[in-house]
Each structure stands twice: as C-alpha cells, then as structure tokens.
C-alpha cells in the first residue's frame with residue numbers, strides 16, 4: 001500500500017503499455033478493466049466475487065448515488081468502500097455524462113446542470129464544485145472532472161463549444177478538488193472526432209495538470225472504426241507518464257484495439273448488463289444462452305474457462321435457469337463475463353510485458369467467430 005497515488009509504466013510494446021497504479025487502497029494492474037458498480041453494487045455479484053474475477057478497482061456512479069441514497073448518507077455511514085464492502089480502489093464518474101443521458105428536464109448553463117431525478121422528480125443541481133464535493137463524500141480514490149459529453153450527431157461548432165465548456169469546468173474541478181494526498185483527479189479530453197479539437201483539449205488539460213487523463217466523448221454511437229480513428233492519435237496527445245482512461249468501452253475487440261493504441265484503463269456495463277440478458281462472451285465468440293439449441297447441451301459455456309459457471313454448470317442448465325428467470329442465471333452469466341474480461345486484460349498485460357502483444361492480438365482474433373456460437 002502506498003500513501004500516495006502514483007503510476008509506474010513497466011513495459012511498452014508498440015503503442016500498448018503495461019504498468020501499475022499504486023494507491024493507499026491497493027494496486028491497479030494496467031491495462032485494467034473496471035466493472036461498473038452503479039448503485040453501490042456490481043449487479044448480481046458479491047464484492048468478494050468481483051475480486052475473484054481479478055478486478056483491482058471498480059466504478060461507482062455519482063448521478064445514481066447522489067439521488068439514492070445520497071452522498072451525505074453514505075459519508076455518514078463511513079464512505080462508499082465501507083458501505084458496499086469493497087476496500088480496494090474505487091473510481092467515481094463525475095455525473096456529467098449520466099445527467100445528460102438519464103435525468104429529466106435538464107438545463108445546462110455555464111454554471112452547471114440543473115435537472116429532475118428520474119427516480120422521484122426531485123430537483124437537483126450538478127456543478128464542478130458540487131461534483132467534487134459528492135465524490136469526496138463518497139470517498140472515491142479516483143475522482144473525475146465534471147464534463148459535458150456532446151450528444152451525436154454534433155457539428156464541429158457544437159463540439160468545440162462543448163469541449164471548451166468542459167475545459168473551463170476542468171479548471172473549476174481542479175480548484176474545487178484541492179490538495180488530497182492519496183486521491184487522484186483525472187481530466188477528461190473532449191473534442192469529438194476532430195483532431196484539432198482533441199489537440200486543443202489535451203493542451204488545456206496539460207496546462208491545468210491532472211493525475212490521469214481520460215478520453216471522453218467516445219463510444220457514443222460513432223462506431224468502432226471512427227473510435228479507433230481517434231484512438232490512433234488521441235492517447236499520444238496526453239502525458240506519457242500518466243494513466244490514460246477510455247470511458248464506456250466496450251466489447252472484447254474494442255478493448256483489445258484500445259489497448260493496442262495506448263489506453264491503460266477502461267470501464268463498461270457490457271459484461272454485467274449482457275450477463276443479465278443471457279449473453280455470454282467467450283474466446284470463440286458470444287453465446288446467447290436463451291437460444292433453444294443450448295437446451296440439451298451438457299458442455300460448459302467455454303471448455304477453457306475456469307470460472308464457477310464453466311467449471312460446474314452445463315449450457316443446458318444455464319439455458320434452463322435463464323428461461324425460468326432464476327436469480328442464479330444473472331449471477332453465473334455475470335460472473336463468467338467479468339471473469340472472461342479480466343482474462344483478456346491479464347493476457348494482454350503478460351503479452352505486453354513479454355513483448356509479444358502482436359502475436360497475442362492475432363491469436364485473440366483468430367479464435368473468434370463473428371456471430372453467436
């Protein structure tokens with residue numbers, strides 16, 4: 001355990017990097033995948049199970065927790081780590097993205113965003129200062145700047161205006177965050193898919209100075225080709241010695257492509273959410289367990305997987321409990337998916353450390369069918 005927050009790059013292979021983020025609550029091996037624990041729980045998973053999948057850090061959502069049970073109540077109860085029984089690192093988002101995608105009656109001004117709760121219609125306000133206060137009350141180890149992610153499609157003028165607002169909010173976030181040893185503040189690059197705007201944003205963030213840098217405004221419907229197009233240059237615009245975090249990504253091949261382009265951290269609801277809808281990710285492609293063809297299949301989801309679902313249950317069983325809407329269905333498929341996503345991360349960390357990432361990436365793609373298996 002280190003008293004401070006620090007990042008050590010241990011190996012590079014092409015644009016791909018591996019390293020370790022040290023925090024007072026434990027180390028984060030990079031490249032890292034962060035399971036999403038929206039309402040103080042990774043849905044259908046006990047925290048010890050999340051750890052068993054290999055996760056070093058999980059993500060909490062400011063928007064959801066400020067509405068219910070409120071950040072003040074969590075602080076009174078000892079903070080989010082104690083509240084949800086996860087003593088390792090937690091990253092919280094700033095609420096910016098989710099307010100714009102989930103809240104009702106939103107009003108965006110230079111000051112911030114006022115909105116009504118999607119739960120009970122109560123009125124709330126998020127500003128850079130309030131977002132920093134909430135994330136401090138939660139006690140998260142990695143705090144995100146309050147930003148605005150423009151909805152697509154957006155023309156260059158709108159993207160530029162939104163990015164410049166986010167940069168002013170980044171400065172206010174840094175000011176409000178203050179000096180908190182052992183805690184990190186990450187800036188968020190915006191600028192859509194326009195290289196000049198991405199460069200302007202990166203320069204603005206460098207001038208303010210952050211403990212890590214996120215690449216925002218992606219995985220919002222632009223498609224993998226456009227996202228990779230931005231990732232071909234955006235990570236390199238950010239300080240080489242700080243973690244680079246890509247939000248909301250993604251499918252296994254998105255994750256591999258992002259790491260190949262220099263991304264160190266990612267988060268996505270896909271493995272947990274799709275686990276609940278019966279979609280399992282495997283080395284050979286995806287399995288939709290509700291499909292009738294699995295009803296009599298005695299084999300596991302993936303013969304090569306060591307997770308509890310694959311070690312102890314057949315596709316026939318998983319098909320049955322999914323069809324019967326049994327709670328264990330969500331538990332087993334979520335555990336499997338999170339385990340598999342962590343397997344991918346572990347495989348990439350080792351491959352980068354041993355200078356064989358290109359071969360690992362080729363083998364990863366060779367084994368996968370496009371459609372369902």
Ligand SMILES: C=CCOC(=O)Nc1nc2cc3[nH]c(NC)nc3cc2c(=O)[nH]1
Pocket residue numbers: 092093094095096097144145147148149188215216217218219220247248249267
């Ligand atoms: C999430 C942690 C920290 O992020 C923030 O506090 N703000 C923020 N979140 C995003 C989340 C995204 N999810 C996707 N696709 C599923 N794209 C996203 C883009 C952003 C973004 O530009 N900003």
